[in-house]
Amino acid sequence: VQLQASGGGLVQAGGSVRLSCAASGGTFSRYVMGWFRQAPGKEREFVAATSWSGGNIYYADSVKGRFTISRDNAKNTLYLQMNSLKPEDTGVYYCAASDRYSTFYLGKYDEIGSWGQGTQVTVSS
DSSP, rough: OEEEEEEEEEEEEOOOOEEEEEESSSGGSSSEEEEEEOHHHHTTEEEEOTTTTTOSEEETTTTTTTEEEEETTTTTEEEEEEOOOOGGGGGGEEEEEEEEEHHHHHGGGGGGGGEEEEEEEEEEO
């Protein structure tokens, strides 16, 4: 499956941004989907994941209560609604797909089969 992330931009602290990840070339509903981010000079880190139907959702502690991951299988699209943004949320955000539940929920990120190209989110203080 090919992934195309979009929706990033420059936002002030406390603001909101919604990211989208459009999937093509595969059966979107068969994939467990997730978001990662990479800040300048840091390693890529897990942000959130959603199961095939959206019934099981998992967040990194740093974004719990502020970010919401969702998916629309009819539109082959994954979303990340980011509220109450902080400067430390700045980074390139990547969407990812795996056909295994263990990938995101057990941290087996080497199982990720597809990555989006990334979209920049910059939060100014």
